[in-house]
Amino acid sequence: MKKVNLKDKVAIITGSSQGIGKAIAIALAKKGVKVVLNGRNVDKLTQAKLELFAQGYEVLAVQADVGKYEECENLIEQTIDRFGQLDMLINNAGIAMEGSIADTQPEVFEQVFHTNIMGVLFPTKAALPHLKKSKGSVVFTGSIAGYMGLPNYSAYSASKMSLTALVQSLKIELAGTGVHVGINYVGFAENDKDKTYYDANGNIKLMPVRKQFKRMPLTKVANYFVRGIEHRTYKQTLSGIGKFTRIMHQYFPAIFEWAMIKKHVNLN
Numbered sequence: 728m729k730k731v732n733l734k735d736k737v738a739i740i741t742g743s744s745q746g747i748g749k750a751i752a753i754a755l756a757k758k759g760v761k762v763v764l765n766g767r768n769v770d771k772l773t774q775a776k777l778e779l780f781a782q783g784y785e786v787l788a789v790q791a792d793v794g795k796y797e798e799c800e801n802l803i804e805q806t807i808d809r810f811g812q813l814d815m816l817i818n819n820a821g822i823a824m825e826g827s828i829a830d831t832q833p834e835v836f837e838q839v840f841h842t843n844i845m846g847v848l849f850p851t852k853a854a855l856p857h858l859k860k861s862k863g864s865v866v867f868t869g870s871i872a873g874y875m876g877l878p879n880y881s882a883y884s885a886s887k888m889s890l891t892a893l894v895q896s897l898k899i900e901l902a903g904t905g906v907h908v909g910i911n912y913v914g915f916a917e918n919d920k921d922k923t924y925y926d927a928n929g930n931i932k933l934m935p936v937r938k939q940f941k942r943m944p945l946t947k948v949a950n951y952f953v954r955g956i957e958h959r960t961y962k963q964t965l966s967g968i969g970k971f972t973r974i975m976h977q978y979f980p981a982i983f984e985w986a987m988i989k990k991h992v993n994l995n
């Protein structure tokens with residue numbers, strides 16, 4: 728397929744006040760895309776907007792909780808009011824948790840499922856009429872936790888696995904509309920210094936640096952997303968550890984499970 732020229736297109740990237748989302752926004756802006764940043768915390772969002780603005784990029788920031796449908800509708804409306812069109816929705820906002828099923832408080836499961844599942848369904852549903860009009864792209868930020876249920880990451884793994892089902896359904900539903908559906912299974916990425924996760928009791932904690940794993944730089948993660956949109960790729964698995972996990976789980980699940988038990992893998 729011919730490479731799509733992204734210049735002057737309009738993209739919403741959910742959860743883009745920091746981390747992978749912000750890196751995707753910058754990578755798209757470098758291609759001439761008008762970007763819409765999103766997050767809940769206004770201060771963080773404003774800071775990210777000013778950063779992109781200072782680099783000369785065309786940027787709008789909309790505060791919205793992707794777990795609330797009316798706020799997603801508002802995110803789309805503000806985008807259309809400002810730019811008149813929507814060509815890309817990158818469903819990136821997500822939260823992490825850590826804790827065994829036995830130890831984790833029920834509210835943590837609810838919060839993770841709500842943000843990571845409703846938080847992609849809601850913006851997608853609200854954006855679809857505009858994406859159909861532009862024959863644009865809807866792209867999801869998956870994880871290698873979407874290949875296998877990882878220990879102490881149960882709700883997170885389940886939420887990321889469910890993305891595979893959502894994109895499969897959506898791809899079939901959108902067949903013939905010209906809308907591109909894509910999912911990128913991200914391996915371990917460099918964390919934003921402000922990245923947080925829920926502990927088993929529902930406390931929000933700063934994510935420690937995962938020195939035991941090779942982490943992909945955010946710019947590299949973002950470039951995969953951009954390339955995926957330009958080439959209208961359906962699925963991409965990022966990083967060596969991501970590909971290793973996919974193959975091990977697909978062909979040697981018992982060995983993989985054994986290694987996890989043996990090593991008592993701690994992902995944080």
Ligand SMILES: NC(=O)c1ccc[n+]([C@@H]2O[C@H](COP(=O)([O-])OP(=O)(O)OC[C@H]3O[C@@H](n4cnc5c(N)ncnc54)[C@H](OP(=O)(O)O)[C@@H]3O)[C@@H](O)[C@H]2O)c1
Binds near residue numbers: 743767819913917
């Ligand atoms: N980092 C990794 O190694 C890795 C690996 C695989 C997959 N991923 C996935 O990549 C995505 C981004 O991860 P990250 O590491 O960049 O995380 P991050 O640094 O914690 O950033 C998350 C972003 O999402 C926003 N957000 C969270 N909940 C939201 C909500 N309900 N509504 C709107 N915005 C919300 C946050 O801003 P506010 O808090 O202000 O709302 C922030 O901008 C997630 O889906 C994650 O699961 C990450």
